[in-house]
Amino acid sequence: MTQLTLPxxxxxxxxxxxxxxxxxxxxxxxxxxxxxxxxxxxGSASRIDIAHLLRMTSIQAGLTTIxxxxxxxxxxxxxxxxxxxxxxxxxxxxxxxIVTPGMVVAFGLxxxxxxxxxxxxxxxxxxxxxxxxxxxxxxGILFAHVILDGAFAARIMLxxxxxxxxxxxxxxxxxxxxxWQRFSIIxxxxxxxxxxGLAAIIFLLAFTSFPIVLLLGGGPANxxxxxxxxxxxxxxxxxxxxxxxxxxxxxxxxLIILAASALTPVPTSFGASTVSRxxxxxxxxxxxxxxxxxxxxxxxxxxxxVLIDGLSTGIAPLLARSAFWWAALSSLVIGTASALLxxxxxxxxxxxRGATGSGALRILLGIxxxxxxxxxxxxxSLGFFLLVRSLGASPATxxxxxxxxxxxxxxxxxxxxxxxxxxxxxARTRGKLIRSLGLSGWRQFIAIEYxxxxxDIGVMLALAFCFSLxxxxxxxxxxxQDFQTLPLMMFRALGAYRGNDAAAIAAILxxxxxxxxxxLPRLFERIANAAR
Amino acid sequence: xxxxxxxxxxxxxxxxxxxxLAQEAPTLKVYTYDGFAAxxxxxxxxxxxFEAICGGCKVEFIAADSSIGTLRRVQLEGDTTEADxxxxxxxxxxxxxxATGLFAEHNxxxxxxxxxxxxxxxxxxxxxxxxxAFVYDTDAVANPPKxxxxxxxxxxxxxxxxxxxxxxxxxxxxxxxxxxAYGDRAPEIWAGLKPHILTVTREWSESYNLxxxxxxxxxxxxxxxxxxxxxxxxxxxxxxxxxEEGHLAQTEVAGVLKSSKHQELAFQFLDYLTSADAQKVIxxxxxxxxxxxxxxxxxxxxxxxxxxxxxxxLTDAEIEANSQAWIDEMLAAVQ
Numbered sequence: 001m002t003q004l005t006l007p008x009x010x011x012x013x014x015x016x017x018x019x020x021x022x023x024x025x026x027x028x029x030x031x032x033x034x035x036x037x038x039x040x041x042x043g044s045a046s047r048i049d050i051a052h053l054l055r056m057t058s059i060q061a062g063l064t065t066i067x068x069x070x071x072x073x074x075x076x077x078x079x080x081x082x083x084x085x086x087x088x089x090x091x092x093x094x095x096x097x098i099v100t101p102g103m104v105v106a107f108g109l110x111x112x113x114x115x116x117x118x119x120x121x122x123x124x125x126x127x128x129x130x131x132x133x134x135x136x137x138x139x140g141i142l143f144a145h146v147i148l149d150g151a152f153a154a155r156i157m158l159x160x161x162x163x164x165x166x167x168x169x170x171x172x173x174x175x176x177x178x179x180w181q182r183f184s185i186i187x188x189x190x191x192x193x194x195x196x197g198l199a200a201i202i203f204l205l206a207f208t209s210f211p212i213v214l215l216l217g218g219g220p221a222n223x224x225x226x227x228x229x230x231x232x233x234x235x236x237x238x239x240x241x242x243x244x245x246x247x248x249x250x251x252x253x254x255l256i257i258l259a260a261s262a263l264t265p266v267p268t269s270f271g272a273s274t275v276s277r278x279x280x281x282x283x284x285x286x287x288x289x290x291x292x293x294x295x296x297x298x299x300x301x302x303x304x305x306v307l308i309d310g311l312s313t314g315i316a317p318l319l320a321r322s323a324f325w326w327a328a329l330s331s332l333v334i335g336t337a338s339a340l341l342x343x344x345x346x347x348x349x350x351x352x353r354g355a356t357g358s359g360a361l362r363i364l365l366g367i368x369x370x371x372x373x374x375x376x377x378x379x380x381s382l383g384f385f386l387l388v389r390s391l392g393a394s395p396a397t398x399x400x401x402x403x404x405x406x407x408x409x410x411x412x413x414x415x416x417x418x419x420x421x422x423x424x425x426x427a428r429t430r431g432k433l434i435r436s437l438g439l440s441g442w443r444q445f446i447a448i449e450y451x452x453x454x455x456d457i458g459v460m461l462a463l464a465f466c467f468s469l470x471x472x473x474x475x476x477x478x479x480x481q482d483f484q485t486l487p488l489m490m491f492r493a494l495g496a497y498r499g500n501d502a503a504a505i506a507a508i509l510x511x512x513x514x515x516x517x518x519x520l521p522r523l524f525e526r527i528a529n530a531a532r
Numbered sequence: 533x534x535x536x537x538x539x540x541x542x543x544x545x546x547x548x549x550x551x552x553l554a555q556e557a558p559t560l561k562v563y564t565y566d567g568f569a570a571x572x573x574x575x576x577x578x579x580x581x582f583e584a585i586c587g588g589c590k591v592e593f594i595a596a597d598s599s600i601g602t603l604r605r606v607q608l609e610g611d612t613t614e615a616d617x618x619x620x621x622x623x624x625x626x627x628x629x630x631a632t633g634l635f636a637e638h639n640x641x642x643x644x645x646x647x648x649x650x651x652x653x654x655x656x657x658x659x660x661x662x663x664x665a666f667v668y669d670t671d672a673v674a675n676p677p678k679x680x681x682x683x684x685x686x687x688x689x690x691x692x693x694x695x696x697x698x699x700x701x702x703x704x705x706x707x708x709x710x711x712x713a714y715g716d717r718a719p720e721i722w723a724g725l726k727p728h729i730l731t732v733t734r735e736w737s738e739s740y741n742l743x744x745x746x747x748x749x750x751x752x753x754x755x756x757x758x759x760x761x762x763x764x765x766x767x768x769x770x771x772x773x774x775x776e777e778g779h780l781a782q783t784e785v786a787g788v789l790k791s792s793k794h795q796e797l798a799f800q801f802l803d804y805l806t807s808a809d810a811q812k813v814i815x816x817x818x819x820x821x822x823x824x825x826x827x828x829x830x831x832x833x834x835x836x837x838x839x840x841x842x843x844x845x846l847t848d849a850e851i852e853a854n855s856q857a858w859i860d861e862m863l864a865a866v867q
Binding site: 494 | 598607731742
């Protein structure tokens with residue numbers, strides 16, 4: 001049925017298909033390169049209880065997904081309704097959680113909720129006894145994951161809610177919808193489209209989580225397949241075993257990806273982001289403030305403590321060092337390049353997906369966007385390393401390009417989740433108009449899609465930029481003495497007792513992230529509106 | 533035409549001059565771990581020190597994320613590796629490294645080493661060492677345990693942080709330490725430790741920071757860790773708990789690759805690494821003991837560090853034959 005309403009865009013579909021196949025080929029090449037390098041086919045693998053790992057990981061990832069979506073939705077709802085000074089700053093802070101290196105969030109979390117954290121200290125001072133330590137074990141993992149992923153979910157959902165046209169709200173208000181009716185009639189249809197993609201991303205992130213699970217998990221009982229793969233590569237040097245484990249992980253993750261890709265996002269209407277007010281009852285308003293307050297305590301305090309720790313101690317000596325500025329410059333250049341590359345890749349894929357009515361092709365075009373999340377970072381890094389060498393290049397020369405490409409692919413699922421639903425909604429709701437006007441694909445993009453996407457493009461660029469800014473996975477095998485990014489510098493400092501330097505770098509990374517999240521969406525909304 | 537000839541000559545002479553220059557100034561490529569190459573690590577001083585005496589050579593550090601990472605990288609690259617030498621493997625993985633057949637033998641005789649154990653290895657040269665130990669803060673822990681058994685007997689809210697033996701060399705060191713001290717009783721010790729283990733981290737740095745943040749009472753680290761706090765922060769409250777059963781030492785080593793095109797120079801670097809000039813750099817940058825007697829040149833904070841009465845040892849053969857099983861025992865016990 002949609003075939004008739006969609007404009008005919010063979011070029012878009014062809015480009016997206018080519019790109020999807022190229023990404024799939026790249027991942028196949030990565031795995032093949034490791035297999036080829038596996039000198040001993042018979043390793044000491046399968047010492048790992050895979051069934052146990054899968055069970056534990058699935059429970060953890062499932063709980064993370066449900067909690068993150070629920071918390072994210074409540075937070076987006078509160079943020080969408082409430083207007084107050086500093087709202088943009090708060091939104092920026094929430095959004096920055098997803099791209100902050102997991103370790104930074106984990107240590108921030110501990111400084112609030114840990115044994116020696118603010119809450120326990122306050123409780124001891126006030127009541128004379130500590131609250132205990134909920135920050136370790138399964139509860140610790142879930143807490144950290146919900147902070148990282150729930151805030152991301154809230155940011156994406158908030159963008160959808162903010163995009164609800166003002167006239168629809170006016171109609172709703174004139175019909176005297178109560179808070180629940182407004183949610184189910186106006187908000188839910190706008191949010192529904194983003195849920196499958198978001199759920200898939202969050203599940204995959206939690207399923208493949210590594211440093212947080214190891215740090216807060218408590219021990220080998222709470223581990224992920226990713227850890228087993230890391231051990232196979234590092235400890236046993238059993239490359240064939242690592243590929244087998246990686247394939248297991250990819251197989252499980254693919255089920256999630258397939259399920260998410262098969263679901264068609266629900267059409268939503270789009271307009272420029274509105275600031276229209278919705279008059280809620282006092283009780284509802286109180287509930288919104290309560291939600292916001294709780295989320296602020298849970299999400300923002302850990303980040304705030306990172307800022308306070310970092311900016312109060314080691315900042316001055318750090319800024320005086322040229323190595324810091326070189327690392328900052330490397331991070332900036334790599335972040336910008338990979339954000340632009342991500343934009344190009346995500347647009348190609350999302351425009352192609354939006355242009356086709358075929359369900360099978362839509363799934364095909366959805367998979368590569370997520371595939372990168374399913375492939376363990378250590379496997380990717382290793383595979384890239386081997387590929388670069390088999391091409392005869394020196395890892396040091398190739399390092400910046402590989403890091404840019406790797407970071408782009410890492411950000412791609414998030415970029416697709418941001419740009420995909422609005423683009424598909426445009427194709428569906430305005431397809432007939434575009435057909436009747438006889439617009440070319442390029443005119444369609446320039447005149448219709450781009451102006452409507454302005455803010456989303458900004459959000460996506462901010463996401464991709466910050467992902468790259470915080471990345472540690474890809475650079476691990478490629479870093480040299482001279483080529484380092486800020487996260488790498490932070491971890492080198494941590495490994496040399498220099499906790500103050502590390503804290504200062506963490507704070508600067510966080511500041512950069514917040515600035516990017518507040519600045520880029522505004523900038524691009526302005527540019528896109530000017531283009532109209 | 534004259535111009536063209538001059539240009540051609542300039543280009544030609546440039547082409548000829550370049551390889552000649554490259555031969556005059558060989559670059560020694562050293563694979564090492566992050567912390568060693570970092571600007572506050574020993575790397576920069578050692579580079580400057582060696583370049584000053586090697587007659588116009590260059591030293592380039594290529595840093596992997598961990599010491600085992602450097603070995604894995606060389607294994608992946610095999611004969612085609614551009615590395616001339618690796619600096620920063622340790623004795624727990626030296627046997628495995630030797631078995632790869634990638635390392636060349638040296639002709640050094642060590643009669644001046646101050647290592648707690650002797651040194652006969654023909655493939656690797658030691659450059660620093662320290663004993664594994666649990667560190668504690670005297671402000672928080674008044675009576676630290678004096679053995680693993682005392683640690684096990686502490687109340688359950690006495691927490692330690694350790695590292696995953698599959699990813700961190702100290703984590704592996706603890707597994708070997710307990711195996712060396714307790715043999716067949718090791719699984720029992722691990723089971724006793726389980727309630728005290730707050731968490732098992734991937735890297736040493738994460739454990740150590742949990743400890744510094746006050747999340748745990750003790751962290752697995754080194755007897756030399758207190759020196760950092762004394763020298764850099766003037767803080768004498770961090771101490772290493774000495775255990776009666778004895779401690780295992782981590783000795784960091786360096787080795788030259790057979791495939792190196794600058795073997796002569798690489799061995800010169802190893803020679804330099806064990807010289808007093810280089811050893812003076814190690815303690816206050818890598819926070820480990822030097823392997824030779826520096827006399828008055830050793831920072832007094834190091835000279836005053838309490839040392840374990842007994843050093844436990846394991847042979848390479850024992851480690852290679854059993855480490856996998858010991859790690860499995862540990863994982864099974866703490867799961």
